[in-house]
Amino acid sequence: MGQGLITRRNVMRGALGAGSAVTLGAAAYALGPSYGEAVGQVWRHVEPSGPVDLPYLAHYATLAANSHNTQPWRFSLEGRRVAIAPDFSRVTPVVDPDHHHLYASLGCAAENLALAAGTAGSAAAIGFSQDGADRVEIDLVDAAPARDPLFEAILERQSTRSDYDGTEIPAADLRAVAGAAQVEGSSLVLVSDKAKIEQVLELAIAANTSQVEDPAFVDELRAWLRFNVSQATNSRDGLYSGCTGNPSLPPWLGQLLFGFFFSAKSENDKLARQMRSSSGLAVFVSERDDKAHWVASGRSCQRFALAATARGLRHAFVNQIVEVEATRRQFAELLGLGDRRPDMILRFGYAQPMPKSLRRPVAKVIV
Ligand SMILES: Cc1cc2nc3c(=O)[nH]c(=O)nc-3n(C[C@H](O)[C@H](O)[C@H](O)COP(=O)(O)O)c2cc1C
Numbered sequence: 001m002g003q004g005l006i007t008r009r010n011v012m013r014g015a016l017g018a019g020s021a022v023t024l025g026a027a028a029y030a031l032g033p034s035y036g037e038a039v040g041q042v043w044r045h046v047e048p049s050g051p052v053d054l055p056y057l058a059h060y061a062t063l064a065a066n067s068h069n070t071q072p073w074r075f076s077l078e079g080r081r082v083a084i085a086p087d088f089s090r091v092t093p094v095v096d097p098d099h100h101h102l103y104a105s106l107g108c109a110a111e112n113l114a115l116a117a118g119t120a121g122s123a124a125a126i127g128f129s130q131d132g133a134d135r136v137e138i139d140l141v142d143a144a145p146a147r148d149p150l151f152e153a154i155l156e157r158q159s160t161r162s163d164y165d166g167t168e169i170p171a172a173d174l175r176a177v178a179g180a181a182q183v184e185g186s187s188l189v190l191v192s193d194k195a196k197i198e199q200v201l202e203l204a205i206a207a208n209t210s211q212v213e214d215p216a217f218v219d220e221l222r223a224w225l226r227f228n229v230s231q232a233t234n235s236r237d238g239l240y241s242g243c244t245g246n247p248s249l250p251p252w253l254g255q256l257l258f259g260f261f262f263s264a265k266s267e268n269d270k271l272a273r274q275m276r277s278s279s280g281l282a283v284f285v286s287e288r289d290d291k292a293h294w295v296a297s298g299r300s301c302q303r304f305a306l307a308a309t310a311r312g313l314r315h316a317f318v319n320q321i322v323e324v325e326a327t328r329r330q331f332a333e334l335l336g337l338g339d340r341r342p343d344m345i346l347r348f349g350y351a352q353p354m355p356k357s358l359r360r361p362v363a364k365v366i367v
Pocket of ligand 1: 063064065066067068069100101102104105108157158159160161238239316317318319320344356357
């Protein structure tokens with residue numbers, strides 16, 4: 001999906017056209033201290049009160065990657081079982097008509113939760129409900145507290161939607177990251193050959209073009225955009241333009257400029273630059289095309305992201321291809337996946353960090 005948002009250059013061009021650019025541009029670059037404070041409240045370590053402390057576990061779970069930052073989850077505790085249920089009031093029906101990304105997002109959260117449980121003295125077994133409740137269920141049993149290096153990476157991980165530096169990754173690091181991402185029910189395909197990345201890029205551009213030219217897709221994306229600090233800190237969800245290095249703008253101006261400058265050409269140019277500057281792509285493939293396996297791919301993806309982060313690598317999702325049915329099928333063919341579904345695509349490489357995204361308070365997601 002085109003989550004790269006309006007570019008800085010476009011905004012400046014638009015603002016200059018409007019005649020008030022220079023002050024607007026200069027003021028707009030700063031992320032106000034209130035955003036920094038909100039980030040500090042969200043991205044911090046907390047202490048568990050015991051091995052089964054739901055607010056503690058949910059705190060770490062909510063720091064996981066999730067589609068459009070909708071945070072489509074509700075956490076509950078029954079005895080020693082934590083359930084993560086979908087929150088269907090936070091769906092994105094255009095980009096995710098079958099709730100695939102929603103369940104993958106629950107898988108990402110489950111993995112963080114399991115790592116936090118380990119630190120608090122519980123071993124976690126992650127499963128998917130068998131009774132049609134369609135939720136992730138995590139059973140906790142007593143264990144010696146263990147601080148996994150992936151747990152340490154939770155606070156550092158972020159989707160970094162910038163250009164990377166293209167440096168090759170040491171083979172041992174890549175092997176370790178791929179090894180950490182192993183989850184039953186999902187498999188990982190790494191693409192680092194430049195010619196193959198070009199073939200994937202061709203499909204990505206086709207998918208991106210069809211999304212950007214679909215008014216329903218653009219409207220849905222627009223509804224989750226947060227154009228300035230107060231919009232972002234009020235909702236604490238969605239895609240804040242500051243996270244991609246873009247200026248903070250009054251919402252009316254942000255909407256206006258988005259309408260003017262969000263085009264297939266500008267998004268495709270950016271996508272090409274970003275994919276070509278990445279060291280490789282990681283594709284997560286579910287063994288079966290159902291909710292339980294989408295959760296498994298989400299878990300694998302989150303583990304990959306954490307292991308990469310622990311080794312100083314950045315990542316960002318480039319999912320356009322798998323969101324458009326026609327390109328998803330062509331992509332499965334290109335990778336020789338047969339009937340299996342490619343779930344998510346991450347690009348990875350080296351880059352400086354960007355501002356972090358926000359999360360809603362844990363109290364809002366516990367039932
Ligand atoms: C299933 C899934 C699909 C996603 N698709 C995209 C995507 O297509 N483009 C993108 O830029 N980010 C995508 N994301 C990343 C989310 O937007 C991101 O995780 C969220 O905004 C929170 O930001 P963070 O990862 O920096 O914590 C996806 C994440 C998940 C879990």
